[in-house]
Amino acid sequence: MDIFHSIRSVLAPPHRAGLPFIAGGLVLIVLGLIFAGWLAWIGVILTLFCLYFFRDPDRVPPPRADALVAPADGLITRVDLAIPPPELGLPATPLPRIAIFLSVLDVHVNRIPMAGTITRIAYRHGTFVNAADKDSDNNERNALALRLDNGAEIAIVQIAGLIARRILCDVHEGDHVATGARFGIIRFGSRTDVYLPPGTLPLVTIGQRAIGGETVLANIAATPFGIPPAADIPTTPPPGL
Secondary structure (H helix, E strand, O other), X not given: OHHHHHHHHHOOOEOHHHHHHXXXXXXXXXXXXXXXHHHHHHHHHHHHHHHHHOEOOOOXXXXXXXXXXXXXXXXXXXXXXXXXXXXXXXXOOOEEEEEXXXXXXXXXXXXXXXXXXXXXXXXXXXXXXXXXXXXXXXXXXXXXXXXXXXXXXXXXXXXXXXXXXXXXXXXXXXXXXXXXXXXXXXXXXXXXEEEOOOOOOOOOOOOOEEOXXXXXXXXXXXXXXXXXXXXHXXXXXXXXX
């Protein structure tokens, strides 16, 4: 079953953001067939890479109203406490944060962690360093504030990476969104962070891989009161990350 699931994921239709790149590869193939064979091979490689990179597989969120799921595929590189982006207007209080790094091999479609209403979307220009680095907090980003159906607030942040130059967000302020729903994509390497309500206990750890829309990051309904001490949450990745 896992093999068939992987095959379906790889062969999934592309996200609309990849269509111009796929079309460019097809044009190169046609031009290569007319003028130069080597150009056609470049077009084939480009087309296949874009079909893979922009793949948009369906995901099935867990059938639990209290489950907050991963907003993206990738490697969890941070589980710490951090102040959410100031442009969202949320209280400047450290919140549990989970950062997911997306390599060029991961699915880059972003998904809503939990059902709620988009209360604010704020885009901020910045740098373009490796999204796994500590300095990437200053990278170009798009931040969303989401008021969950139970009244709690979370933040989701799309962060551009070293070669990423385009963040796409398909939702608008005031939209009510479902758990696991697609809300955007970041082109070519990036990071997606989620800031949890105060006191939330993360159910994942640094070095774990997440599947967007399916991996449960936290149980919101079972959240204890108060923010856990910083010492209870690892703040630095293990060697090699």
